[in-house]
Amino acid sequence: MTNKRWHFRFISIFSILSIVLLAGCGKDASSPANGAASTTTPTAQSAQAASDSKPKEKEKVTVNIGVQGKTGVLVFAREKGYFEKAFAAVGADVAWSEFASGPPHFEALAAGRLDFGSTGGTPVISGQVGGVDFKAIGVTSDGKKGNMIVIPKNSPIQDIKDLKGKKVAVAKGSSAYNFLYMAIDKAGLKGDDVKVIQLQPDEARPALDSGAIDAWSIWDPYATTAVYQTGAKILVSGEDLNINAPIFLIARTDFTKQHPDLTVLFLKTYEEARRYYVEHQDEIADELVKSQKLDKPIIVDVLKNSVPILSSITPEFAKAHQEQADFLYSVKAINKKLDTSQVLDSQYVDQALKELGPQK
16 A cells, blocks of 8 residues: 555654773883882782782673563563573573553663563564664564454444544554554555554553544453453454464564573573463463452453464564565555564574473
C-alpha cells in the first residue's frame, strides 16, 4: 500500500552517550648514575613489585534485565530467582526494570541502562531505524497468537472493515501497532481510515471499558483479561490472519561483546526457566493466580495462547521479520528501507542450546 496519506513516525530513540574512562600510571625505577645507594630499600622494592604484580580485582558486573506484562518466562524467572542464582555463581548481580511495552526497552538500551529484554518485532524495527546499538539474539514466539483487536461487549463492529472511521487505541511502536496496520491493510482500508489513539495498556483498558474508544489493538494477557472481566470480544487475532510476527530476546551489543559468556549464560538460564514453565502449566497457573490476582480461567487461557519457545533466528523467522519492516516502509511508517539481518545474531543462542542439549 503506497497511499501518500500514510505518515506515521515511530518513537524517537535517544542517542547513546558513551563515556570512556582513561587511566594511566607511570613510575621511574632508574638507579642514580653515580652509584649512590638507592633511597628505596630492597625490602620496599620487593613489596612494591609484589603489589604491582598482584592481579587487580575485576569490577563486579550487574546484568540489567527488562520485563513487561504479568505473565511469561521472564516474569516467572524473576519470581523464582533463576537469573540471580545463575549469575551469582559467576560473581555477577542482577537488576530488573519493568516496562509497559516494547519501545521503552530501546530507550533504556540506548542509554546503557538495559542489557537484555524481550519485545515484539515492531519495536525491534523501530530500534534499528533509531540507530540503537543492539542485537536480536533469539526468538521466543512466532507471534501469531500474541496480538489481537478487542472490541467492547455490545459493539456493533463485526468485521475489520467496520473499523473505518472508528477510534482504535494502540501503544505506538509496539507489536500491536504493526499488527493493527497489517490487519486493516488486509481488509482493504487505508491508514487514515482509522482514528488511531496512542495509549499504553494501562490507559487503553479504562478507555475501552468506558466507551471512549471503539477498539483496542493489544497483546495478551490484556486481551484475554478484558474478555473475561468485561465481556469484551476478540474481533481478530494474528492467528486468524496468519500473520507471523516473531518475538525476540534483545541484547545491548556492547554487553554481548564484553561478556559473551554472560550472554550465553543468560540464554541458558532463560531456556531452563522456559522448560519448567512449559512442563508445569498447572503449577504456573496457580502461582500466577496468587501473584497477579487474576481468576484462574483467565490465566489458563493466556497460557494456552502463548506457548513460549527459544529458537535460533531461522530463515523463516528472519523472512517474516523482514516482511514486517518492508510493510512498515511501504506505508511510510518508517522513513528508510531496512536490512533487518544486520541486527539478527543467533551465535549466542546456538551456543546456549548446544551446551544445554535437547529437552528431555
